[in-house]
Amino acid sequence: MRSLLRTLEHATLRDIALVCLADALVGASFGAISVSGGLPLWVPVAMSLLVFAGGSQFAAVGVVLSGGGALAAVATGLVLNARLLPFGFTVADVLDGPWWRRLLGAQLITDETAAFVLQQEGRRRRRAAFWLCGIALFTVWNVSVLLGAAAGGLIGDTDALGLDAAFPAVLLALVLPSLTDRRMRTAAVAGAVVAVAATPYLPAGLPVLLSLVGLLFAGRPRVEAERPTGGEGVSSVEKEGVR
């Protein structure tokens, strides 16, 4: 761990600490909202350890708390996490080495670790950024979810406190930065209209999946001419990713 710290610059270490702090707040809200919404404590804790992808954890629990089936929750979470697939290819070189390192490291691939790896130049730094950010985030995320879940168990009437609004509020705060792209916005708005319109008629959970018809408005990726360097393509996907 100490050699990892020495490899990275102060500014990078500070950025990683700030990202950890922000994720701790999101994690604590996830634990608190899940348990106060009526789920047993082990659900948010197990999800955070095993799934370790905040956006999909919120989404899956959101589907379940709004009355949707478990499979609809899983499907929503899996579609949301599909963006981790390109991240895995982006950071693959960092995980070269013995098989156990790849298996352990794979679990630490997130929007944040991929972003920090992309910022660094040189193999040693990329590797240090990945492991330091990954281990720190995994620890902070799971501790904060546990603390939030314990606190959420103490909350009484969740509707009187407006906690049912906290769920969509968190998701909105998470997704807003990725809506800078116009076609992304068009696709998202179209999908949202379809999902809300379908809600009275379909079993809970399905309308959200149906929103994917909005992808028809996604258009093609920007042409190369708008991108000055080859690496830019990866980082624009990066910015669109949502934890």
Add this chain to the structure above:
Amino acid sequence: MPLYAVLLLAAGTYAYRLAGPLLGHRLALSERLRHLLAVAAGVLLVALVATGALTQGHGFAGWARPAGVLVAGVLALRRAPFPAVVVAGAATTAVLRLCGVG
């Protein structure tokens, strides 16, 4: 949420993550697919926000909840700190309910 659902979601997510490190040298994703995956994530999240804010079961959730989410959205756009966004959203909804708004 049953345990098998947590395990399914975890296994699928891990498979996405492991594909790159295992196949990295033999396979590359097209730009088109990367773009689609990123947009799909955004579309799903916005749909979750919309249905979560506006609907309860198969009906309308009442005015208090969407009003709270709207306040949270405005604060998030103005780059307010994350805890402020969430607390303000919940507080708006709570106060409206206290005043008798459904």
